[in-house]
Amino acid sequence: MISAGRGSPGGWAPSRRTVLKGALAGAGALAGAWALAGCATGTGPASSASTRIQMWHLFTGGDGGIFQQMLTEVQEEDPSVGIDPVVLTWGAPYYTKLVMASVGGRSPDLAVMHLTRVAGWVPGGVLDPWDVDLLAEHGVTQDMFPPALWDRAVIDGQLWAVPLDFHAFILFYDRGIADAAGILGPDGLVGLDSPEGFVEAGRALADTTGYAGIGYGYTGDGAQMSRMLWGLYAQTGAEVVLNPGEAAQVDRDALVEVTSWVQSWLDDTVAIANSDYPSAVANFSTGRVGACFNGNWELQSFLTAEVDVDAMPMPTVFGSPATYGDSHVFVLPHQVNVDPAKREAAYATVAAMLRKSLLWSEGGHIPANREITESAEYQDKVPQSHYAAAADEAVFDPQAWFTGSGSDFQARVGEALQGAWLDKSSPEAAVDRLIGALDAALQTKPPA
Template identity: 45%
Template sequence: MSSRPPAQEVPAASDPVRRLSRRRLLRHTLAGAGALLAAGPLSGCASPASASGASALSVWDLFQGGDGMLMDDMIGAVARGPEGFDVDRTILDWGPSYYTKLAMSAAGGRASDVAAMHLSRLAGYAPGGLVDPIDLDLLAEFGVTGEDFTPAVWRRTQHEGTVYAIPLDVHPFIVFYDKEAADTAGLLDSSGELAPMGSPEALLDAGKALAEATGEAGILFGHVTDTSQNWRLFAALYAQTGAAFTLPEGGPARIDIDAAVRVVTFMRQLFDGRTNPNDLDYNGALAAFTTGRGGMALLGEWELPTLKKSGVPLGAASFPQVFDKPAVYTDSHSFVLPHQDDPDPQRRREAHRYIAEMLKQSLTWATAGHIPAYRPVLAEPGYAALEPQSSYADAATVAVLDPPNWFTGAGSNFHNRMHQPLQSALLGNTTPEKAVRQMVREADALLRQPNPVA
């Protein structure tokens, strides 16, 4: 594996019929960059590595820190295999730098051989031809088929029946808890794991019991000034009601107002500012949990490495079902084939082989908390031995991603537009009814904007 600094320039588009014009794409990506800058970083994604010979398989991703080192380990393992790879890895910053450059390189038709993409962003790339289809027959030659993934995630790899992405992981919004506090509060089952909740009242009672057990807060949730946290919590609970949230092209948004109000009302009851604080920012909630000032925290699984270092007797579980059906808000880091004008068949074959081999290394990826999307790895004894990761593996079977549209997905302005009215409701500055009406107006405003990659 070689290393070089992140790419700074990308080729211009050469075929205005098949792809966006460079001018049009620039207008779109610069506007999107501004929106994404406002959205802020997503924890767990992101940096440095890559320079090599022309024959190397070029790979772009956005993994920094601990995730970046694990990705290095996985690439190293496949590179050293019996039929190894010469991999040229480029790592770009999460957010505008990554998705803008990925779109620009694909519009130029001479992008990397493989790239990482959040599955929730696929609807903004596949319709405009910015990613090329996956050859499922070719992938099957290397031992990977659609049956190897949970239907909840596999559905989102497709656009108009064609598969454009292969999931590496599922990274859900879950609960972490202090096992000693949860035991004192009577919340553990006979195996020492968090018992099912089953109703909104049960989660409210759990918060009170945890507050009494810790002598501090019950349930911690950092949302103030964070652009995604409120949406993650709302989306999980709303999906549990069984209601649909859809964003058809041209609008209007289709949302069950009564179900949404029910959810926001419950969010306000849960974070009442007494038993469970309602005004914490993300880092404040994280710090409170790691220093024993709360019994449970609502966070993404990507915080597992940080929490393990805290010394808290740590447990974790899928987001509790409290409404009518199980559902957990998630996203997925996936592999895509950025559009190339005239891909070399042998390099495309190697790209598919690389994706398959990386999936088979995803037990390494799971050590950071991510759930392997490739189910054969979930069946390995090594995964069952991972604690607390194996405690929330079932989240992948009830995964709920953002409603698909070009403006939704990880780091998008959609999260921010949904977050603002929800934050206002939690802080007591507006009613649940008004917050939901504002969410609908925001969604409709986005739907009125033309899709720049259509």
């Protein structure tokens, strides 16, 4: 049951002061290397609006342009609300600035962050919960969202985030190369539904390209290794439970199985053994490989390349459909004295942005609003509609205060795994390093 009102969640709860100190800790802290960044403030077209709100977000480049277009359209449709966007650098600088503003009593009326970071912020009181009854008055209800996204946003019975999208780690592929390799069916790639079948398909793609079958840029990139590991681990049906002060509850055998299997196909035939992120993008964009694991945010890069691009959720090689990702979400940074008009405007703005999320899909992200993804207009979008099911099988970083997008913990995952995948060292040893890192983090409170 979700409570509509406010309240402090129970259990382990660092103070707001502790959260702030954690945000400002040095680069070696598990909580992440957070550093302040400057910001640029823009004023929306509704300069005469009766109510103005400030929204902070982290979208730049192509995403930023689309997001601003959505904001502009929302304001044009409701000129009574003016939206002043503040754009900050993605990652550590953004989260530092936002947590400082919240703790210091200067928080914006509305902000965007990653869903996987929310659990680490709730105990410190730097966010206010959403009133689900007020959301419903604006047409935003639980049944609009994939359960995996909504459930992650609910902590201790309260809703702390409203999902805008799911951005997934998916498999892009070149339809022409896949067809020549004999693995293209009427509804996409075929034969990838087992560990053995996936490897055979990769070899067939390699025979066709004459170079390698699949691109996966992971070297030196803990985020990319996390995406692969936790997505495949979830497919085995195993779970992760991370309780502060306790040992990590994981299925070591499942982690070893996944780590060993990925190691087996990083062989310079099925997939390039030593590839960083830019190289993987370039190899797929130029047709040197027939498929590429990457985030759906690379869609626009591939659409402008000379490849016949299509895409699918993470292939289900271990039995249970699961695709790793994260979600951009709207949050209410804590307000000491809530202005009812501004708070009402924040709710109205989020509802309007969700209705505009067909436009958001242009950047590759899967809209969280299922009214959009189930629409005829969205179904006509290819390849976006071909991987939209990933939102219904979404899995995330294990939930803890030290995990999530942009966290330093993803680097720790990379340090544990890269030796096994790049240098073919022991998968068992890699998994034990990973479990050790989890256990150490669980014994560590946010830096004080």
